[in-house]
Amino acid sequence: KQxxxxxxxxxxxxxxxxxxxxxxxxxxxxxxxxxxxxxxGKGLTSLLLIQSSQREQTSGRLxxxxxxxxxxxxxxxxxxxxxxxATYLCAVRPYKYIFGTGTRLKxxx
Amino acid sequence: NxxxxxxxxxxxxxxxxxxxxxxxxxxxHNSMYWYRQDPGMGLRLIYYSASEGTTDKGEVPNGxxxxxxxxxxxxxxxxxxxxxxxxxxxxxxxxLASREKLFFGSxxxxxxx
Numbered sequence: 001k002q003x004x005x006x007x008x009x010x011x012x013x014x015x016x017x018x019x020x021x022x023x024x025x026x027x028x029x030x031x032x033x034x035x036x037x038x039x040x041g042k043g044l045t046s047l048l049l050i051q052s053s054q055r056e057q058t059s060g061r062l063x064x065x066x067x068x069x070x071x072x073x074x075x076x077x078x079x080x081x082x083x084x085x086a087t088y089l090c091a092v093r094p095y096k097y098i099f100g101t102g103t104r105l106k107x108x109x
Numbered sequence: 110n111x112x113x114x115x116x117x118x119x120x121x122x123x124x125x126x127x128x129x130x131x132x133x134x135x136x137x138h139n140s141m142y143w144y145r146q147d148p149g150m151g152l153r154l155i156y157y158s159a160s161e162g163t164t165d166k167g168e169v170p171n172g173x174x175x176x177x178x179x180x181x182x183x184x185x186x187x188x189x190x191x192x193x194x195x196x197x198x199x200x201x202x203x204x205l206a207s208r209e210k211l212f213f214g215s216x217x218x219x220x221x222x
Contacts, residue, residue, distance in 0.1 A: 004151075032208060043113075043199060043213040044152075051208060089151070096142075096167065097211060099152040 002027045004092055006100035013080055014108050021075040021103050023090035028068045030092045035064050035075050038087045038102070047088075048075070080107045111135050115200050115214035122190045122221045130185040130217050132200030138212070140203045141183035142167075143175060145196040146216075152199065158183055190221045 003026045013019050023033070032051045036044040048057045048064040050073070056065040063076040073090055089102040113134045122128055134141065143155040154167030158177040172194060174186045187194060200214040 034211060036211075036213075041216075041218075043215040044201075044211070046210055046212070049208060049210050091152075091211070093209060096154055096157060101149060101151040 002030075002092065002094050002098050004090060004098050004100035006088075006090060006103050008103060009101070010104040010106075012106045012108060015080060015082060017080050017107075019077050019080055019105075021077070021088050021105070023073040023075070023100055025071045025073075025092045025098075027094060028071055030068065030094050033064075033066055033073050033090060033092045034097070035062075035073075036089045036091065038089060044089065082107050082109045113200055113202055113212050113214035115198075115217055117217060118215065120217060120219050122187075122219065124191060124221060126190050127186070127188050128190065129187075130198055130200075130219075131182070132184065132214060133182045134200075134202040134212070135181065136202060136204070136212065137180070138202035138204040139180070140205075140209070141177065142201045142203075142211075143173075143183070143185045144199045144201065145169065146199060147196050155185065155198075190219075192221050195219060195221045 005024045034049045035047045038044045050057045050066045061078040066073045085106050087102040087104045091097040091099045116131045139160045142157045144152040146152050153169050156175040158164045161180045176184045198217045201211045203209045
């Protein structure tokens with residue numbers, strides 16, 4: 001059974017720091033992986049989608065990488081800002097998406 | 110472009126009451142989903158519909174029913190609400206042409222007393 005883990009559960013960093021969020025999954029047979037952002041009381045917004053044949057995707061200050069063989073993905077946020085404070089979730093799709101429990105990020109001004 | 114619209118945003122029920130959560134998408138997506146989000150549990154799939162006229166159970170279907178009314182609308186019904194169904198419910202949609210990228214509604218916060 002596919003399991004998705006995100007560690008740490010919470011993270012606080014000073015503004016301007018570059019940071020890495022981690023996502024690990026137990027079964028490498030996936031079609032794609034998505035990273036989402038969730039603000040308190042809101043729905044999920046897709047940040048990046050990486051297909052199984054890709055190694056990374058970039059959007060602005062965000063870069064997501066995928067290593068299927070080791071069952072890992074990372075979300076790199078460059079020059080963090082207070083507006084980046086949110087919960088970040090990853091989800092893998094073997095057939096239907098399976099979600100991790102997220103990392104709650106707080107960027108301190 | 111509204112995307113995925115869910116109603117209501119908040120609801121309080123008494124144990125045993127019934128209700129229907131509504132979801133509509135305007136992106137012409139074939140696939141639609143219902144998830145619930147509980148603290149420490151992540152999002153869990155309740156039901157999904159791969160296309161109009163089809164529905165399938167997800168990870169936690171007990172106590173729920175769904176209807177794919179047409180391509181746009183996918184409703185979730187609680188026939189006899191229980192306190193264990195207190196949760197935040199999200200509807201989502203996706204399309205193969207966009208590599209099954211998930212688009213979410215803003216959620217329904219449901220409390221069952």
